[in-house]
Amino acid sequence: MADYYLAPDGSDSNAGSSSAPFASLQTLLSALEAGDTGYVRGGTYDESGFADGSDQHGTASAPIRLEAVDGADVVFDFGSGDTGGLRLWKCSHWEVRGFTVRNAPSYGVYVFGDSTDVTVENVTVEYSGGDPGTSGAGFHVRVSANTVLRDCVSRYNYDPSSGGGNADGFAVSQATDTVVEDCVAYGNSDDGFDLWESTGQRLSGCVAHSNGWDLDGNPAGDGNGFKLGGGDVPSGGHLVTRCVAYQNRRRGIHYNTAEVAMEVYNCTAWDNPTNFYFTAGEHVLRNNISSQGTVNIQDPVDDAWNSWTLDVGDPDFASTDPSSSKFLHLTTGSAAVDAGTDVGLDFDGDAPDLGAFETDGGQDVTSNVNPVLKAATPTGDGDLAFTAGTLHYYDGSRWVAPPVSYYDGSQYLTVSEGVQTDAGLVDGFERGDLTPYAGDLGSFNVSTDRAAEGSNALKTAGGRSAWADIRSTEKAIPHGSTFQARVYFTDAADSAILRFGVADQDNWLGAGYNSNESGIQLSESVDGSWTELGTAQMTPVTGEWMTFRVEWGVDDPDQIRIRCFDADGVELGTGTTTTSANQGNTGYGFEYTFQYGGTGPVYFDDLRIV
Known part of the structure; x- marks a missing residue:
């Protein structure tokens, strides 16, 4: 087990040690074996072509890791080539986290070729597209198993060769047991999340908005927030929970001819032309909210216990401003509070609320869009207030506070010790x-x-x-x-x-x-x-x-x-x-x-x- 390093001032003729780091991502990837960690120091790395992890295998107890050094701002820019992106082909037990992939012509992060047990966390992909031979998707999981995408952002991906018709934020095709948690897709020319030719995937706490336009604001691809099926093989069978779709060009959540029955629970679709579109299949929809958009549901879809079947015409959102921390959350007096049915998700009160955000006396108890570390602090009058907390760790000589990041609806913001977020800063x-x-x-x-x-x-x-x-x-x-x-x-x-x-x-x-x-x-x-x-x-x-x-x-x-x-x-x-x-x-x-x-x-x- 070894640690290798990548730095902007490194050299590929170096040994890859802390004092003699590599210079290119491909050299670092090729060096990694089971139990190794590749640390990337802050900076922008100009990459050309594909950077591949190829037939490299970790184990459950000794995974291969690729990650940014704590607190470092790392960007891999693939814009100098006609093809390129970060690929893991025929790999197993990898963990990838903490950086940005930019301007990849082919796709940002691609997990394919029967790869298994790959986890990608806190990675942003932006401005993919341009290679006419591929989709231009931000994240693409294909013919792989047990992939986890968590706390990732995919935005502004566009493939000019198809007029924007293939560049999804997150694409999962012919894969098994993919888990997508707390991820955000926006500004992509095709769909936010596309589960083409896939069955049995799980999406939780994800957000899709403003998809279906090119980078100049012109109509482009399909424009669905969540597209949950389609293709020449059976698709569907997914579990979709606490997801949010808003202001996509065509549909918020679309079954897209998926034949295998899926479950869509506690999701919110707002201000899409069509919020929910399920016109065939024995799919089950529960505790969902549709607002400012149409619903197209047909038999044999089971859509009991949703805002449109419970006559909750106005869910009474606390805010419809996407920049607000209360965006699409319910007020305490909303008719959608305690109006749902138990589907196995955590809830407070007499029954689950409708929509993606559960409330308890006005306090949100599920909020996957704006997670913030908080700590109970005495106020001096015998009461408690919740204030931003700080994580510390011991670096061998002193206690230090690593940055804590959270998503504000459009980007990740980082809070470091002694620094408060500036609420007014644009x-x-x-x-x-x-x-x-x-x-x-x-x-x-x-x-x-x-x-x-x-x-x-x-x-x-x-x-x-x-x-x-x-x-x-x-x-x-x-x-x-x-x-x-x-x-x-x-x-x-x-x-x-x-x-x-x-x-x-x-x-x-x-x-x-x-x-x-x-x-x-x-x-x-x-x-x-x-x-x-x-x-x-x-x-x-x-x-x-x-x-x-x-x-x-x-x-x-x-x-x-x-x-x-x-x-x-x-x-x-x-x-x-x-x-x-x-x-x-x-x-x-x-x-x-x-x-x-x-x-x-x-x-x-x-x-x-x-």
């Missing part, structure tokens, strides 16, 4: 890259040479004779908010705009400084038609961080006000306008130009709702 660019953005990505980068907060800031890359912009693919600023960002000008002729109310490249609102106007500019774009809504005088400050603060629909639903301040809080200018456009959009972005004499660079940082 983006501080501490992830170190622009993976959650689309647009003119070549005109921006993330830099450490200047930051308002933390270590990183968004920086303009090079000169630009026209306006350049990027927009978030994780919508986060709703109408009715006051938000702000820190902005740094190098030259008084630089121009920078904050975008909000962004739906896509053609629909957005903008507020910021335009040097061609010698002041503040407010604007909008509706279906690609740009309109200047107003201007106001402002003299920017160079060489220090300014604050651009925007009030969007705060005092009046149609009013937009931007106030700009210098580093000492002195107001530099205020601009106000009104518009009713784009109020239903919650995306945001950043825009700049140097065409009016500016030299840059311009920096943005610390975007937050205040």
Whole structure:
């Protein structure tokens, strides 16, 4: 049993020890045998082609492990090749955890070829696709047994050769006894979870949303949250519990011609055109909630004890804001509380609640979307309060606290000892890259040479004779908010705009400084038609961080006000306008130009709702 290491400054001619690490993922994988661990140090690794674990076998007591060093931010980027991804072929007893696979043309993580007993935990796959010979799926388990996918995220996968028709978040085909727990799939061009030609799989606590569009927001593949069957061999027989599907392009949970009877218990489908679609087979649905979408159920499907058969028309959710910790949870007065029937899942009260989240006097007792470590702490008045706790371990010389991660609905956030999560922060660019953005990505980068907060800031890359912009693919600023960002000008002729109310490249609102106007500019774009809504005088400050603060629909639903301040809080200018456009959009972005004499660079940082 040995430990091997991979590091950005390593060499494949090294021995792979802690002091002489390898440089490439393939070299590390090839070295591993039963009981060995491959540790990966923080950094981005540019990989070309496939990185394979091939016919390598651990045992139940001595598995082969591949994992990031505790707390390290590890990215394997396969974008330099026409094919590629991480593959485990004909392998057994592997444990893989703690990193990101990005830009894999073929698929992100592929477990295939009669592999058995493989566990993948806390792995994110994003932007797979491009190889016309494969699916472009984020995770693909095929012809393998006893695979576990846990706490994984798969997002923004797209296969252009089929127009987005194959790139699922999680694909399981011709496999047996796969377990998928607490995983999240969103922004994939085909389906979130696809169990094509599979039987007897188990899905629990998973979330699928916003699937079925390409990276520019155009309709693409099937657009199901959960697709549970299909193919030329019998499919179905799955157990699906406490899963959530929302805002997928076509269907939330779809049986997809599965013949083998399956059980779907305590799931919530919201705001899909069709929430549940089961029109054949002796499938059993219990304790499910459908809201803001249709239900298509036909005999012989057994759908007793669901919101649509119990006449619970309005489940009375505590929130329908996906950014809220109470998103799609029930209020204590909901008619869905204690309205279900016992299907063998844990519950409180007289009977199970309907839907994915069980409540007890207003306290959620099942929440697979936002797990947070909490500890009971005395309040000083004889009562107890639940506050964020800290795990410690002994590293041989002292007690230290490893980072604790949880999923906030769109990304994993990490909490370290002595650091509190910042509830208002939208983006501080501490992830170190622009993976959650689309647009003119070549005109921006993330830099450490200047930051308002933390270590990183968004920086303009090079000169630009026209306006350049990027927009978030994780919508986060709703109408009715006051938000702000820190902005740094190098030259008084630089121009920078904050975008909000962004739906896509053609629909957005903008507020910021335009040097061609010698002041503040407010604007909008509706279906690609740009309109200047107003201007106001402002003299920017160079060489220090300014604050651009925007009030969007705060005092009046149609009013937009931007106030700009210098580093000492002195107001530099205020601009106000009104518009009713784009109020239903919650995306945001950043825009700049140097065409009016500016030299840059311009920096943005610390975007937050205040």
